[in-house]
Amino acid sequence: MAAARRAGPVVVTGGAGAIGSVLVRELLARGREVRIVDNLSGGRRAHLPPIDPPRLTLIEADLKDPAQYASAFDHAAELWHLAANTDIQKGSRNPRLDLEDGVLASFHVLEAARTHGVRRAVYASSSVVYGYPSVFPTPESYGPLEPQSLYAAAKLAGEALFSAYAHTYGFRVLLFRFANIIGPNMTHGVLFDLFAKLLKDPRRLEVLGDGRQAKSYLRTEDCVAGMLLAAERVDAPVGIFNLGTDDRTSVREIAEKVVAAHGGTARIEYTGGERGWVGDVPQQLLAIDRIRALGWRPRWTSSEAIDRTIAEMVADRRAPS
């Protein structure tokens, strides 16, 4: 992106979340003005550096009500749309959730960008758009896409909207399909869930599924570095990039590592079944040739990312809070 545009403010939805807060720090380090729009449902002020207008602002807002946050788009240069429901199972129990916090939120932030003349946009999509693919590692060109959950449907609908805004209104958009992203400050995901269970009952650890689900886990820092690199290098109406690692880690391996980090005494009990829950995708490994061709590579393998994140979680628990 041109220097003049790079100087303009960046709107980051979900900027107080686990991925968003890492992105925000990186943007600030690059001298960008950052305007966070977040409803603080998953995000936390504590994840952020001190609010310091105009360098860093936070608007606490519901993305479905553009009047609450339209001002963030005044003279903005870019939109980074990371906000979403993050609880796939909750979306299955309440189908409106992903419609509203996914599809409608994406529509309204795109409209806010369009009506304010913002034409650069980045969207945090997910490997879940592939459904349960028949090809591993799965390339960006894989099809047909069969979302397995309402969450996945909302992610694909969001991609569709960003693409339409590119081709209809002259946006330049980047769509990133994330592997499982892990790192500090997570409020969901397998590591978070397993730790929470062990804190509740250190003698046994219930694991959903048969433990053979295997996915690629990518550290937040690697994820953010990949997005920032593509944002610098790519200038096309629509750029689509997988972001993941070359390896995958089974749920069994993760559960055993979590138990070991917790003293190694808990008994692991698998609920059984190929899928952890309805709408889950049991196997996930993304082809990352495209993003690699831009010069990116993950600093940590999936296995290393798991180890690092477990170590952080154990240290956090031991730290006085």
Next chain:
Amino acid sequence: MAAARRAGPVVVTGGAGAIGSVLVRELLARGREVRIVDNLSGGRRAHLPPIDPPRLTLIEADLKDPAQYASAFDHAAELWHLAANTDIQKGSRNPRLDLEDGVLASFHVLEAARTHGVRRAVYASSSVVYGYPSVFPTPESYGPLEPQSLYAAAKLAGEALFSAYAHTYGFRVLLFRFANIIGPNMTHGVLFDLFAKLLKDPRRLEVLGDGRQAKSYLRTEDCVAGMLLAAERVDAPVGIFNLGTDDRTSVREIAEKVVAAHGGTARIEYTGGERGWVGDVPQQLLAIDRIRALGWRPRWTSSEAIDRTIAEMVADRRAPS
């Protein structure tokens, strides 16, 4: 589908439209009870056989307000969701249109089906979900999907929702990606537009684009026959099928045929440019091996479909009305 289920009522959204009304007749001919839900924005009562409850009922309703039509799903066996905005350019001028009449309508009819225990659903999607593909004929497995218009984004979002309902709630869904469907009772599309222009000014015919856009045109009867065949033969959570012809027809050829049918005197004027309008996809030809493998084939080529439809339009104009 099993005999018991086949005996149950069918809900057809958009059943008063050009495709829907042909489908309704075929369902009635097979002895099915048909419940049409249509807002009559594009559909017309005149397209339908006489309303004859319970054999054939029509609820005039806005799909975004499920209370208006929930009763149609009582003890229903299947949902056929054909209703949508049909004007792509209007959707570009008013981005809410395809969100509401596309995405939200699909969500609400799926919810109505789910809450009433209906688990069979058919969705009228479109070749526009492919965006402007690099492979012709384009197979169902083509990716990545880059919708070029808000209309196309809404169609893809609809596919995503139907797929999610299949994998999350046990639906069996069929998604049909239509080529350009033509036949009687159309209220939009290239033939309709060109005829309307000639009726207004028989001396000149303005054609959007350079005339070299070329697409596959499929007759409504063939389209409906393909859907019905797949509904009989396919029993998978998600079935995705292209429906088109093996040939394509250029806009120039269509314009010349329309002018010839109108006395051959109008001067054709091309506005120029590869695309007819923003969001248009200039080339379209679908791989139809999948639906062909079920035993379907189009009765008319694209060129024959154009000829037949023009002849009908001319006859309609000459008929006393």
